Amino acid sequence: MFQIDRFGRVPIYEQIIDQTQRLIASGILKEGDQLPSVRALSQELSVNPNTLQKAYSELERRGLCVSAPGNGRFVTADASKLVGEGCKGRLDEIRSIAEELCAAGIPLEDALGAVNAGYGKETRQ
Amino acid sequence: MFQIDRFGRVPIYEQIIDQTQRLIASGILKEGDQLPSVRALSQELSVNPNTLQKAYSELERRGLCVSAPGNGRFVTADASKLVGEGCKGRLDEIRSIAEELCAAGIPLEDALGAVNAGYGKETRQ
């Protein structure tokens, strides 16, 4: 369910956040679904419970899930909507990188091709 | 000449590297041009000299500049070419973000639009 890269420079807890958001965005996790418990996931991924706790707390802060102590943690009703909004901010990242590529003389086609590749990977497979 | 963000999560020395590369990519810094001295730049930016030293060392390692002890540090002949190649790696970043946007249901047109915006912004100005 989750894929961890222990050696990159993105912290583990952030990988969990990102991947959970992606699961919500793609509809695999829906409103009311229970997230894997801190302990269970900790064993499955061989990651310290505290690290997962940190990731889950952040997701909660963003309003994507709520915790019912003693019962588990559940995806909220507007999680999907919130993730969608958040993703729009990433368009700015693309624009920013595109500016650099432009300045460096990389042809526009290459940049557009990269975007298509990103979309194609999901749609074609 | 340089713009430093002391609070972001990208280290200062990396900001120096990035911005220097961009100056080379955009032709503002050309072969044979002298880079600002560590001491001068350190004062101008209120940045620790060690930090600048680290940035410059990395630029040298990448073959973008050479130091002539006692004379200064100069942009190399193939700096422009090397930067161009390096930038291609950023296409992967775009592809990676595009995958996420795709998963989140953001329409392809928006992503392509962001790329065009990045290119357009520079060409129109």
Next chain:
Amino acid sequence: MFQIDRFGRVPIYEQIIDQTQRLIASGILKEGDQLPSVRALSQELSVNPNTLQKAYSELERRGLCVSAPGNGRFVTADASKLVGEGCKGRLDEIRSIAEELCAAGIPLEDALGAVNAGYGKETRQ
């Protein structure tokens, strides 16, 4: 009769206690009235019977009700008086918050207004 928030940080059993006390304070529950049975309330609120048991035990400990095994649980004669005394402790909470507001520069009038609003709301309804 009861309103439960499963996600807040106040434990469910404490919510039951608080709300029962409030029902007594406001005279809705009077001496000799029967409290809903653990089983019935457990179904109505979809709450674990143990949780309700814990709440009722605490109410008994405070002398607000007594259980007549096999017959039910009943509000005691001095419940109303006891609740009244207990409420006085909340004056300290107000004082504590008032200190913070004072430190933050919130005008005294606003704080007094909030108290009046709390009283007014009940008296007007």
Next chain:
Amino acid sequence: MFQIDRFGRVPIYEQIIDQTQRLIASGILKEGDQLPSVRALSQELSVNPNTLQKAYSELERRGLCVSAPGNGRFVTADASKLVGEGCKGRLDEIRSIAEELCAAGIPLEDALGAVNAGYGKETRQ
């Protein structure tokens, strides 16, 4: 500078957050001031560095301070304003408690007295 209660039910990290906010509200901590370092404060209070890190991270999330890795953590320009706004929400807490006191038959004068006591404590001393 900080006062920790290890036995109450408010977590230590939250006490740090609250007290820091109060220091900002009362003008003792001003824009640009450096917060005590995680390690230093950890020793002074005999509290684990992680706990302080958690508190500081939350303050940062609320926009009250920024961290310059390697240099320390500093109060932001609008920290004071943000704290002021946040405090207004506490008026609702007062109103809510006042409602309960009203229902319990506590006289209005007692509640108003508690507010005055909170304000008086700071002004008279």
Next chain:
DNA sequence: GTGGTCTAGACCACG
């Protein structure tokens, strides 16, 4: 069983 908090101690990158 669940989530939440805390400690102790380690490692890393940055300045």
Next chain:
DNA sequence: GTGGTCTAGACCACC
């Protein structure tokens, strides 16, 4: 020196 992350292991309250 600074902040940031992670692990290991413990304890608590709640359901």
